[in-house]
Amino acid sequence: MSKNTKRKKEKVTRIRLAIINNDTHKPLFVIRGTKFKFISSAIFLVIFIIVLAFILVAGTPLKQFIPGYPSTETQLAALQNIKKIDSLEQTMQTWSIQFANIQRVINREEPLPLDSILNLNKGQKAVEINRIYAKKDSLLRDEVKKQELFNLNSDNSLQIKQVEGMLLFPPIKGIITQKYDIGEDHPFIDVATKENAVVKSVLNGTVIFTAWNDETGYTIHIQHENNLISIYKHIVKQLKKQGDKVTAGTPIGLVGNVGKLSTGPHLHFELWHNGEPIDPTKYINF
Secondary structure (H helix, E strand, C coil), X not given: CCHHHHHHHHHCCEEEEEEECCCCCCEEEEEEXXXXXXXXXXXXXXXXXXXXXXXXXXXXXXXXXXXXXXXXHHHHHHHXXXXXXXXXXXXXXXXXXXXXXXXXXXXXXXXXXXXXXXXXXXXXXXCCHHHHHHCCCHHHHHHHHHHHHCCCCCCHHHHHHHHHCCCCCCCXXXXXXXXXXXXXXXXXXXXXXXXXXXXXXXXXXEEEEEEEECCCEEEEEEECCCCEEEEXXXXXXXXXXXXXXXXXXXXXXXXXXXXXXXXXXXXXXXXXXXCEEECHHHCCCC
């Protein structure tokens, strides 16, 4: 063996790591190796510990104990908030659709199908319909009255004849506690009945609006033929949703004592024809 080879072997530092019994001085565990092997083993051990810690934190509930990391409950609450926001956006869109349809009825135009109204309102901000209902639809009635003053072609007798030719189904059986009186700003009737009585559609039609209102509970609007709209308020549980087709006598909800304006179980019922309120008792036998 050459001298150079012997010198290289002499330069290699060998290390022995041993665990010895203190009483007998007998080796219990011995690791031999070079300095390079010990350094490589230490680096490998550190990398292994880091990888193991990452797997435990990423794939187990231990990550919840890390400060600043969102817990499962926090993530669930965030998802629920997102769903509530989506629901509120849909409700506002529904109000916007109904308002557009009411405007067309006021202007004596044919109400648009729901799909057409959606396209019409695309890109517009939702309208605060809840504020309009809180004023008992006074803005709507004032607008109709103003238009009637300048409408020389209005033919109320023709409108009445169109409604008289229809067969209207009683929306509910009960006692009329407040009659229709356009002069007293009461263009609707209140029908007292028992709790959870079934409310029915007066004619074939399409549900164009359903929403909750703090003053009147659930409100349901149904579009019928000949520009006739029926409105039902103080509904405690709605059985139909917007866009549903209904026939005369179809249950649409349950009446109750709901809303700030309610003093007992009753149905608030309105009939509108071509944007003008009409007396329901003239065409329906309660």
